[in-house]
Amino acid sequence: MSDFAQELRAENSENWNAAVQHRFVEEIFRGSVSPEVMRRYLIQDYQFIDRFTALIGAAIASADRFSSRIRFARFAAMIVSDENTYFQRAFDALDVPQAERDGPVLSPETTAFQALMQEAARSLDYASCLAVLNVAEGLYLDWADQPGRPLPRDFVHAEWITLHNNEGFRDFVGWLRSELDRVGGALNPERAAPARAFFRRAVELERAFFDHVYS
Numbered sequence: 001m002s003d004f005a006q007e008l009r010a011e012n013s014e015n016w017n018a019a020v021q022h023r024f025v026e027e028i029f030r031g032s033v034s035p036e037v038m039r040r041y042l043i044q045d046y047q048f049i050d051r052f053t054a055l056i057g058a059a060i061a062s063a064d065r066f067s068s069r070i071r072f073a074r075f076a077a078m079i080v081s082d083e084n085t086y087f088q089r090a091f092d093a094l095d096v097p098q099a100e101r102d103g104p105v106l107s108p109e110t111t112a113f114q115a116l117m118q119e120a121a122r123s124l125d126y127a128s129c130l131a132v133l134n135v136a137e138g139l140y141l142d143w144a145d146q147p148g149r150p151l152p153r154d155f156v157h158a159e160w161i162t163l164h165n166n167e168g169f170r171d172f173v174g175w176l177r178s179e180l181d182r183v184g185g186a187l188n189p190e191r192a193a194p195a196r197a198f199f200r201r202a203v204e205l206e207r208a209f210f211d212h213v214y215s
Contacts, residue, residue, distance in 0.1 A: 002185020031152025051117040058121035059129040127195035135202035
């Protein structure tokens with residue numbers, strides 16, 4: 001099997017590593033992200049759920065195997081249940097009014113990432129959908145999966161970490177990588193180019209999103 005996923009990550013290692021080692025990551029493990037920054041981060045991040053779910057739907061529609069469709073459907077159920085519940089509890093703890101949960105002013109970084117997910121979904125190109133999903137989930141596993149590191153006391157910090165480093169999530173990200181290897185590795189350079197471009201743009205936007213919450 002091709003190492004297409006690892007190849008894409010290596011091509012984008014500068015931005016990938018900058019995101020994984022970001023100030024936000026260090027502060028969330030210490031439990032020291034300020035309430036203002038955490039509010040801004042979660043309010044903006046919550047606006048991805050709709051487009052992200054649509055992207056999973058596009059992956060289901062364009063997948064070449066029934067078993068892959070089932071895997072994505074199960075993951076989508078987790079996103080709209082466990083993760084959505086965390087957001088609502090965190091918003092309550094941070095005193096986020098309903099209007100800011102439902103219709104906040106979007107940052108340029110949030111708008112750009114929404115547009116990228118929508119573009120990948122509309123392409124109905126399975127490799128391109130996988131490329132964006134590998135960044136969105138794989139990068140988060142990479143920063144959150146730090147075995148032996150103690151969790152902060154505040155659930156707002158701790159559960160955002162554990163949502164992205166539990167065994168089920170780790171297994172799903174591993175499957176995403178193997179699926180991108182299987183599908184992307186079988187493409188010739190011309191047909192692989194869109195997925196490669198989507199991966200690069202997604203990594204750039206992930207880094208920019210971490211940066212902008214401190215702006």
